[in-house]
Amino acid sequence: MNEQISPLWTHLTTEGRMTGTWRSALPNYQNQPSPCLGACPVNGRIAEWIKQVKDGDLQGAWVTLVDNNPFPAIAGRICHHPCETACNRQDLDETVGICSLERFVGDAALAEGWQFPSASIERDQSVAVIGGGPAGLSAAYQLRRHGFAVSLYETRDELGGLMRFGIPSYRLEPAVLDGEVDRIVALGIDLHLGAEVTDNAALTALRGSHDAVFLATGASLPKRLPALDYSRPWVIDSAEFxxxxxxxxxxxxxxxxxxxxxxxxxxxxxxxxxxxxxxVTVLTLEPEGQLPAQQVEVEEAIEEGVKFVCGAMLQSAETDGTGVKLQCVHVDFETGKNPGEFSVTPLEGSGFELLVDTIIPAVGQDADIDRWSGMFDQQGSVIGTGTDWQTSAPGLFAGGDVASMSRFVTQAVGMGKEAAQAIAASLAPDIALPGADDPAQVPYERINTTYQDKHNRTRQRSRDVKERLAGFDQVQQPLSADKAHSEASRCFSCGTCIYCDNCYYYCPDMAITRLDGGYSVNADYCKGCGLCVAECPTGSIHMQEEKAP
Amino acid sequence: MEKIDYRDEGRFCSGHVACAGCAEAISMRVILNAVGEDTVGVIVPSCTAVILGGYPMSSTKTSFIHGTLESAGAFASGVKRALRAQGRDDTTVLCLAGDGGTYDIGLQSLSSAAERNEDILYICFDNEGYMNTGGQKSSSTPHKAATGSTPLGKPTRKKNMIEILAAHRIPYIATTSPSHLSDMAAKVKKAKSIRGTKVIFVLIPCLPGWGVAENAAVKTARLGVEAGVFPLIEVEGGVKYSLTVDQKTRRIDDYLGEQKRYNHLSDEDRRELQEEVDDTWARLLARAEAGE
Known part of the structure; x- marks a missing residue:
């Protein structure tokens, strides 16, 4: 003891007392998947890139985005955004406009000319990708990033598949598609445009000349309505149209x-x-409000003067001299348990007539797999695969519409990515398959909304209807930089630490230390109260019970 | 979100014996660091005294003198005068007391110090009862709250210390909450810059005394602010009232629901308490508007 100090005075700090012994649970910093990530067809790390937008790091946000999806500008325009449907913020006010933010980042990348870095190593193995649509391009991109040589075969003269030949430019401008496709090609892809790989011989040859083959030829055969004679001049195929x-x-x-x-x-x-x-009149089997198209598409169609007859079925169509007379009937519609499955029951006495000039059936497409007869197992009307998109033929993988009834563009992108990961892992022992995501997603109750921005959603502006009908210009107008930043700030960052320091300041025991890129808990002092967890705005800290050794 | 705005310079140490999850420890950390190094402290018997001390240990690196329960104001006055005699006029005298030492037995010495406008910064950690001795009621205990000595709920209202102190026309009075740490730090710094008697009240939801969950002290305090039960205000010169949070965004039920001390309330009781809050809030608004 220091003799200078009066024995009446305290001369020790309490730091020698280990209050950690009081505790039964210790906080654990663990980023957990957000509901949007769980819902995203490409497993995009949405909370992470939106945080980067919030912080003004657009290029960082783009890099995070393209890790899983090379098409942010496209997906930001046309994705069916299940992420927004899952968003926790809807329990407070409205979901975050994730799609509009993705478009904002994707557009910034195109405007700035950001390119993918070239593969860090070049590998000897090569993979043939058959089909230059969203699944094929996504797989080609992921495989090139791993350093594999990629040969891409596409029957048409241009890449893009359904994104080019199925989506009108008022939803997706060709320049945006070109920009995002060219960026993939610039990674060094051996392109074979106009190449027909449509029979077993051609496929067998490619399997012989490559270490693996990914088949993503899409769904090119229009489904046929039995009540319609497709040879009539007044019936037009929707895909061709x-x-x-x-x-x-x-x-x-x-x-x-x-x-x-x-x-x-x-x-x-x-x-x-x-x-x-x-x-234009649209006839649907599904009742109003249950159409498989996105809600916004239906709303915009109505704004543009499209008429809808929902919950009804065509029974026959004949010319009557002046036009085509259709006999229709209202139906009871029930969805099946798998995508695309349904049953209908005509309602007696509900028949009605429609008089039109042209019929364009757009009731879906089937995969053309009969041409590969005997090469691999089928599963219903698509190619049978495992969860890793491996077919029954060794080294042959398949994804996208040819191997699945999940028919959204971003689902195809996700399948292409997963197949590429499986192919890469099968060819190179140094590449590991990504681990399965933690299925436990952060629920709304874990978000401390006290700390969240309170303002309402900022929506993209739609072009005026008159202007829309005058041409094929993009309907949805992009967010301004200010609005994008404000929308990004609405994101809860569920399950992702945002380094706000709340845990640090609210710890009554000074048991939390700020580190570069995180925090550590001092178990000597932490009493296990859980205030850090309660005051965490993002739900990225958990109390973990401690058991006696 | 805005980050909490103050710097922890290590004035408050780990290893103290506050209950797990105690909001008083969070608040002491803010106050001791915001006041800074050039400070001499006075502390009277209270939870705070237990958390700060336990001879021969101290949980703060600031010098403190432990006084008696009834004499916080007098102790602080004396310390300030001694420092002045040494020529240390700028050293802050920080006086920490609980509501027992402020509203009850210490009222006379605080009133005397305030009347003399002694240059002290007085902090009252208000947990609305004698929570360190088993949870008896104090004159700060609110209407209808159950304590060890008012098991059926306190029949009278909480003493209005703000108005008592305002009547002394001291330069600065403020209320703060552990749910608003940046505001707490800012008010302490502001008070420190003013000469004369400054009194700051900190609402401390007491976990065992109020029956609040171990992780919910901050939440409870926040609900108290949002319901207008504990308005965050400043009173300058005893007359100029201003509201730091100028919206009452909740009903009192949200606040009461977090605390077991209100479990016995009937709907009628809740209505009565809501009316009291509404009335107090309206008077406060009128004062704030008149002060501008």
Missing amino acids: LAAPADEQSDQAGAHILVIGGGSAAMDVARSARRHGRE
Whole structure:
């Protein structure tokens, strides 16, 4: 003891007392998946890149985005955004506009000309990718990043698949598609455009010349309605209609068009036809409010003057001299348990007539797999694969519409990514398959909303209806930088630490230390009260019970 | 979100014996660091005294003198005068007391110090009862709250110390909450810069005394602020009232629901308490508007 100090005075601090012995649980910093990540078809780390947008690091956000999806500008325009449906913020006010933010980042990358870094190593093995649509391009991109040589075979003269030939430019401008596709090609892909790989011999040859093959030829066969004679001149195939240039579309159809189907393709046909000045009626089996197309597509179609007859079925169609007379009936519609499955029961006495000039059925597409007969097992109307997209034929993988009934573009991108990961892991022992995500997602109750920005959602502005119908210009207008930042700040960052220091300041025991890029808990002092967890805005700290040794 | 705005310079140490999850420890950390190094402290019997001391240990690196329960104001006055005699006029005298030492037995010495406008910074950690001795009621205990000595709920209202002190026309009175740490630090710094008697009240939801969950002290205090039960205010010169949080965004039920001391309330009781809050809030608003 220091003799200078009076024995009446305290001469020790309490730091010698280990209050950690009082504790039964210790906080644990652990980032946990957000509900949006769980819902995302490409497993995008949404909370992470939106945080980067919030912090003004747009390029960082883009790098995070393209780790899982090379098409942020495209997905930001056309994705069916299950992320927004899952968003925790809806329990407070409205979901975060994730799609509009993704578009904002994707557009910034195109404007700035950001490119993918070239592969860090070049590998000897090569992979053939058959099909240059979203699944094939996504797989080619991921495989090139791993350093594999990639040969891409596409029957058409341009890449993009459905994104180019199935989606009108008022939803996805060709320049955006070109920009994001060219960036993948620039990684060094051996391109074979106009290459028909449509029979067993061609496929067998590719399997012989490559270490693995990924088959992503999409769904190219239109489903047929039994009540319709497709040989009639007044029946037009929807896929052909959408793939045709605008002036040819205009030449094809009569004054009043009936579109059959309630999905995205049907909306695309209907809205394109409205832009050619046609009167358009959409006939759907599904009742109003249950159409498989995105809600916004249906709303915009209605704004553009498309008429809907929902919950009804075509029974027959015949010309009557002046036009085409359709006999229809209302139906009871029930969805099945798998995507695409349903049953309908016509309602007696509910028949009605429609009079039109042209019919464009858009009731979905089937994969053309009969041409590969005997090469691998089938699963219903698609190629059978395991969860890693491996077919029954060794070294042959398949994904996208040819191997799945999940038919959204971003689902195809996700399948392409997963297949590429499986192919990469099968070819190179140094590449590990990514571990399964923690299924436990952060629920709303774990978010401390006290610390969240309170303002309401900022939406993209839609072009004026008159202006829309005058051409094929993009309907949804991008967010400004200010609005994007403000929208990003609404994100709860569920399960992702944002280094706000709340845990540090609210610890009554000074048991939390700030580190570079995180925090540590001093178990000597932590009493296990859980205030750090309660005051964490993002739900990224958990109390973990401690058991006696 | 805005980050909490103050710097921890190590004035308050780990290893203290506050209950796990105690909001008083969080608040002491803010106050001791915001006041800074050039400070001499006075502390009277209270939870705070237990947390700070336990001879021969101290949980603060600031010098403190432990006084008697009834004499916080007098002790602080004496320390200030001794420092002045040494020429240390700028050294802050920080006086820490609980509501027992402030509202009850210490009221006379605080009133005397305030009347003389002694240059002290007086902090009252208000946990609305004698929570360190088993949870008896004090004159700060609110209406209808159950304590060890008022098991059916206190029949009278909480003493309004703000108005008592305002009547002394001291330069600065403020209320703060452990749910608003940046505000707490800012008010302490502001008070430190003013000469004369400054009194700051800190609402401390007592975990065992109020029946609050171990991780919910901050939440409870926040609900108290949001419901207008514990308005965050400043009173300058005893007359100029201003509201730090100028919206009452909740009903009192949210606040009461976090605490077991209000478990016995009937709907009628809750209505009565809500009316009291509404009335107090309206008077406060009127004062704040008149002060501008």
